[in-house]
Amino acid sequence: MNRKWKTYLPMLWILMIPALNIFYGILNQAHTPVYSLMTDLDAAIPFMPIFIIPYLIWYPFIIIMLFLFCARDRSVYYRTLLSQCIGLIACYITFFLFQTTVDRPLIMEAGILDWLVNLVYSTDNPYNCFPSIHVLTSYLMIKGAVTSAGFSNRERTAVKICAWFIIGSTLFVKQHVLLDVAGAIAVVEVLWYWVGRGFHGQRSAPTAEFVREENLS
Template sequence: MSRSWKAYLPLLWILIIPVINIFYAILNQAHIPVYSLMTDLDAHIPFVPIFIIPYLIWYPFIFIVLILLCVREQKVYYRTLVTQCIGLLACYLIFFLFQTTVDRPQTMGSGIFERLVGLVYSTDNPYNCFPSIHVLTSYLMIKGAVGSDFVSKRERTAVKVCAWSIIVSTLFVKQHVLLDVAGAIALVEILWYGVGRLSRGQQSKFKGEIVRQENVY
């Protein structure tokens, strides 16, 4: 019983995420200058309020996938969590040095989805856009699920569908533009590779130490 309880202790490291997110609130306001990365292609993407549903699903989705990885394969769990923490800190540094904004629709309907969008707008200022944290963390969950040998094909598919729905939703609810999405995906690819190389290097060093100690004896 105690062994199974201890197996879940690594989940406590997830609590570092809300601590790091304190910086988001501090930086989520206009600095001078504020840039716009909107392109002509972004202008042709329609505002589709119903996509606020996958946008909001992001909150439980991230924690559910991290829990799944922790239970199934802690090596991948730690790699995913470390990548996420470094990615968040990198985003906050970019927000501080290169603050961007997104043009939001001036008029919306009065339906339930429009009201949900309005609620998001009222609690999240239109800054901290590049790169998108929604996209960064959602895409990272795909990397983690695919990178684990103990996540089933069906579970990987579910993660991919949810993650890409969230990523697309950031464009349709006008919280982000295409360059925000591209920047976040590129950042994940770089950090995932770097954290993986660092982890393998540490493991090789540890194995080398064991071999040297065995040779001594």
């Protein structure tokens, strides 16, 4: 039991994420100037409250994925977590230097979905948009799952579907615009390559504990 506890001790590094998120609240407000990156294409995207469900699934999705990386593939876990932390810092610096906003629709509550959208709107100011943290972290989970040897092809497909639904939800609930999505994906591509160079020569492989459990099942 003591040995297994030590095996999962690296999961405590996940606590770096809520620690960094303190800066999100500090920066999530208007300061001069505030920019809008909305395009005609964004205006043509319909508001669809049903997408608030995948938008909110983002919270457990990221934590579950990080736990799975830690349990199954320690190298990918550290690479993903480090990329995420550096990505968050890059986002916060961008929010400070180049604050953007998104126009939100006025929602008349007619059901639980509208209520959930208004709940998100009331707890998250319409700032800190470019690049999207929702997109950055979700796309990062795709990179990790595809890279890791600890995931089956079926599991990788499930991760991709879930992540892309979350990414799309940011547009359909009018929390972000297309450039927010593109910017976040670009940041992940750069960080995944750059951080990966530090892991060069470390072959991605399932952790010994995961392999042992798979063999017993």
